[in-house]
Amino acid sequence: MGNPNVGKSVVFSRLTGVNVIQSNYPGTTVGYTQGHLKIDQQEMDLIDVPGTYSLSPACKAEEVARDMFLDENPELIINVVDATNLERNLYLSLQILEQGLPTVMVLNMWDAAKRKGVHLNLEKLQEKLGIKVVPAVAVTGEGIKDLANVINEITLKPAEHISKIPEMDDNEKWAFIGQLLSEVQKIEHRHPSILERLEDASVRPVSGVIIALIVVFITMQVVIGLGELLINYILDPIYYQYYGPFITKVVENFIPTGFFHDILIGSGYEYETSFGLLTTGIYVIFAVVLPYILSFYLVLGFLEDFGYLPRLAVLLDSIMHKLGLHGYATIPIVLGFGCNVPAMLSTRILEGKREKFIAATLVAVSVPCMAQTAVIIGLLGPYGIQYILMVYGTLFILFITLGSILNLIMKGESPEIFFEIPPYRIPHMGTLLKKTWMRVRGFLMEALPFVFLGILAVNILYLVGVMSALSSLLAPIMSQMLGLPSQAIDALIMGFLRKDLATAMLAPLNLSPGQLVVACTVLAASFPCIATFIVLIKEIGIKDMLKTVALMLSIALITGTILNIILS
C-alpha cells in the first residue's frame, strides 16, 4: 500500500514476477492484482493495491484500496513510500500503522532522493516508527532482496514488526511527522535540472501548447513511420513470400476444395480480401494491425513513463471542463487510441458517475482504437491523406459537439482537478519494453479468438442466408441514408465483434473513397466492439450502457447521412 505513483506495482512485480502495467502517473493501477510469492519455502499471496493518500477515499480507485485493507485481513502490509517526499507519504503510513498490523516500509526511489539531496538517518527512522525500513530502487531491483528477507522475518516473528505508535488525530499526526523528519532528514539545496525546467514549460500557456503540438506530431510520425516500416520490410514479405504459399499448400494437400477449404484459406492468400481464417484472418492481425499496435504502445509507454500525460491533463483542463469533464479525463482518452478496453477501465480515476458516463461515451463514440486506425490507414491511405483526415476530423467534431451537449443536458458540474504531477523521469528501457510486450500480447490474446470467430460467423451466416436477408432488410437505410451498397451491412454487423476485421471487410466492395470515409466513420462511431461492450457494462452498469449504445447508434446514422450528403 502507499500513495499514488510511488512504485507499488514495480515493487509488486519485482517480488512476485507477475507483470502489471507500470507508469509514471498517479492512477496507473485502478484495480488490484494478486500474485504469489515464495521465500525460503514459505508461500504467500501478495496483493497490489491502487494508491491512496489516506484511508478515507476520494475516488473509486482509492475505495478499492481502502476496502482491500479493511476487508481482506492482511497478515502483513508492505507500505511503499516515495523517499523524495516523505512528509506527505508518512501521513498514510501512520494511518496504516494505527491498525496494528505487522508492517514493513519500502523507501522507494532512493536514487532519486539522493540526487535531490535528501539525506536520511535510516536507523533512527526505524527506531521511531517501530518497524523495519528498506531503501530500494524498484525499477532496477535494488533493495528487493533485502525486502524479501524482511518479509521472511516478519512471517517468523510477526509481533516484533507491529508499530507501537499510539493512535493520534490528524493534527497530532502532522506534528509527529514534522518532529520525526526534523530528526532524521536533511535536505541539501540543489539547482533545478534541465528536466525540471522542461516540467514547468510543459504546463505554461504558450510553451505548453507548443510542446503538446510537437509531442502529438512526433507521436504520429513515429507510430505511422515505424508501423509502415514493419509492414513493408518485414511482415508483408514474410506473408506473401513464405507464409501464404506455405499455408495454401498445406491446406490444399488435406482439403482440396469445399466448405472447410473456403473457410480456412478463402479464395487464396494473394488476395487481401479472401476471408479465409488462415489467410486474411492472420494477415489482418499480424501484418495490418499488429505493427501499429506495437509502435503505438512503444510511444505511449515512453510518454507514460516520462511523465508527460498528467501535464497534458493540466494543460487541457479548461477545455475539458467545457465538455463536462476535467483534465484527468485526458488519460482514458489517450489510452483509448490504443484500445478502448483499458480506456474504459481507467475512467475509474474520475470521481463522479457523471464524468465516468461522459468520458466512457466520448471514448466509445469518437476515439477509434489503434486496430481500427491501422485498417483505416490501410484502406484510405492509397487515396491520399485528406480522406484519413476527413474521418478523424469528423470524429473530432463529434467529440466536441457530443461533449458540449452532454455537459449541458446532464445535471451537475464536473469537479475540479486536484492531483499530484510526477517529475519527469527518463524511462527505464527494460520496464518500457516489458510493458509494450505485455500490451501487444494482450492484444493478440484478445484479437485472435475474436477475429477467427468473426470470420467463421461471416462464412456461416452467408451459408445459411442470414446475411442476404439482413442485407435486403436494411438495404434502404444503407443506400438512401449512407449511400453504401447493401453488402456493407455485413461489415457493420461484424463491427460488433471486431472493428479491425469489420473495416477490413470493406476492402472487397470496391467503394469510392467518399463511401469509404462514410463507412469508416460510421463503423468507428456506431457500436462498441464486444470486448468494450462487456467492460462498459461492468464499469457504468447496464442502464447507462444502453443509453451510451443508443446514443452511439443514432449519432453514427446521423453523422453518416450528413457525410454522405456532403461527399456525394
Place this chain on the structure above:
Amino acid sequence: MITLVELENGQTAIIKEIGGGSGLKNRLEVMNIREGKKVKKTCTAPLRGPVVIEIDGCKMAIGRGMAKKVWVEEI
C-alpha cells in the same frame, strides 16, 4: 492575505488559512497542503486553467475554485 489564484507565478508564500468545508480541508491536508506550509506557485495553465503549486519539491495541479479557498501570505 491573498489567495493562491492571486499569488504571482514564481512567488513563494506561507499557507495561512484554508477556507471551505472540512471535506476540502481534509482532501488538501492529506496531500500535505496545510496551514503553515511553504508553497511556491510554479505556473498557471492556459484559459484560466488550474494552478500548479510546489510543496516540498512535490508539484500539484489544483483547480481554480479550490485554489481560491487557500489563503496565503507572500514572503
